[in-house]
Amino acid sequence: MGGALSRTGLSSGKSKYHSSKSLTGKTVIITGANTGIGFQTAVDLAKRNGRIILACRNDEKGEAAKSRIIQLTGNKSVVFRHLDVSLMSSVRSFADIVRKEEKGVDILINNAAVVNWNEVVTPEGLEETFATNYYGPFLLSKLLIDMLEKSSEGRIVNVGSIASLGGSVDGDTVWVHKGFTRGGYNDSKLALLLFTKELARRTAHTNILVSYVHPGTVTSELFRNLPWILQFIITFVMRPFLKTPLEGAQSILFCALDDAIQTGGYYMDCSLYDHSKWVPNSAYDKELSKKLWRTTERIITEIDSG
Ligand SMILES: NC(=O)c1ccc[n+]([C@@H]2O[C@H](COP(=O)([O-])OP(=O)(O)OC[C@H]3O[C@@H](n4cnc5c(N)ncnc54)[C@H](OP(=O)(O)O)[C@@H]3O)[C@@H](O)[C@H]2O)c1
Numbered sequence: 357m358g359g360a361l362s363r364t365g366l367s368s369g370k371s372k373y374h375s376s377k378s379l380t381g382k383t384v385i386i387t388g389a390n391t392g393i394g395f396q397t398a399v400d401l402a403k404r405n406g407r408i409i410l411a412c413r414n415d416e417k418g419e420a421a422k423s424r425i426i427q428l429t430g431n432k433s434v435v436f437r438h439l440d441v442s443l444m445s446s447v448r449s450f451a452d453i454v455r456k457e458e459k460g461v462d463i464l465i466n467n468a469a470v471v472n473w474n475e476v477v478t479p480e481g482l483e484e485t486f487a488t489n490y491y492g493p494f495l496l497s498k499l500l501i502d503m504l505e506k507s508s509e510g511r512i513v514n515v516g517s518i519a520s521l522g523g524s525v526d527g528d529t530v531w532v533h534k535g536f537t538r539g540g541y542n543d544s545k546l547a548l549l550l551f552t553k554e555l556a557r558r559t560a561h562t563n564i565l566v567s568y569v570h571p572g573t574v575t576s577e578l579f580r581n582l583p584w585i586l587q588f589i590i591t592f593v594m595r596p597f598l599k600t601p602l603e604g605a606q607s608i609l610f611c612a613l614d615d616a617i618q619t620g621g622y623y624m625d626c627s628l629y630d631h632s633k634w635v636p637n638s639a640y641d642k643e644l645s646k647k648l649w650r651t652t653e654r655i656i657t658e659i660d661s662g
Contacts, residue, residue, distance in 0.1 A: 373606040373626050377613045379406025382507075383461050384612070385454065387411045387441050387496070388468025390421040392576035393515070396605040397465060401612070402429040406462070411439035411450060441468045441492030442478050444659050451499035460506030463612050466493035467515040473581050475536035480659045486531045489544035494551055494652055501559070510564040513611040514552045518570045518624070520545040521636050527647030530655060546636060547648060549622065554645035556620030567611040570624040574604035
């Protein structure tokens with residue numbers, strides 16, 4: 357039941373994804389679903405009649421998003437569950453709740469992210485950008501793999517960024533709080549890409565499809581921690597060239613729903629972009645991916661043991 361892609365009515369790069377796919381009986385988790393691209397993705401998926409779990413760090417915003425989505429779609433199976441994806445302890449508690457409450461998980465969308473201008477260190481000692489954009493999705497995906505395996509077509513969609521092109525990752529010393537730079541967002545999105553490729557290889561024998569998606573450059577709250585002058589430029593000067601959150605959601609929906617998705621693929625504008633100039637060569641470095649995986653597991657174990 358694949359969807360048809362139409363660019364009608366939208367300028368280049370603002371593809372609209374069309375699919376009549378129903379999610380009746382399916383369970384979907386979306387992190388950071390209370391605003392921006394994640395919220396719009398959740399609205400679309402809720403219209404398809406699935407059970408939609410909004411995994412958000414702010415309870416008030418999460419509950420408000422839940423009420424709004426129920427009001428917009430009439431789907432009463434939309435629920436909010438607390439998740440601060442930058443904290444490994446919170447990721448573990450969330451996964452425990454999912455395990456208790458759900459029979460399985462069909463789609464996991466790792467959407468939550470931050471861009472920081474100044475260094476923030478989480479109570480667990482990780483630099484916040486890397487913790488939110490990379491460590492959290494890594495651990496959450498791993499903890500829910502067996503739940504996704506129960507699905508006839510499990511999917512993990514990692515919301516990345518074209519900014520990964522400007523990133524660099526050292527598989528031996530994955531960033532902790534000592535290494536803050538303003539390029540950390542790019543590095544975290546490259547790490548997420550390397551993780552996507554490695555996870556796809558490790559789950560190749562299962563029914564799980566893993567994908568990485570750049571949603572486009574979108575007007576949202578993502579840039580809220582930047583200096584006001586940069587926010588002004590993005591919000592007012594660049595606005596005509598940016599996508600709306602609804603437009604940004606389209607490629608994520610494509611990755612979550614379409615039959616054409618290839619596991620491990622890098623998607624943007626509802627198309628496969630692997631081996632294009634937009635994908636960094638290091639994304640295909642299998643040794644680096646493996647090293648990164650091992651180092652990440654070691655750091656998470658260190659956090660677990662305090
Ligand atoms: N906007 C763009 O131009 C652009 C470009 C490329 C890629 N992306 C990617 O698209 C995705 C969505 O971004 P967006 O533009 O929609 O940004 P946004 O409007 O800032 O939304 C980000 C969401 O993530 C949540 N979040 C942040 N830290 C979290 C944490 N520790 N635990 C749980 N949730 C957390 C935020 O919650 P709060 O509201 O509580 O802060 C918010 O719901 C991100 O992965 C981003 O990197 C965006």
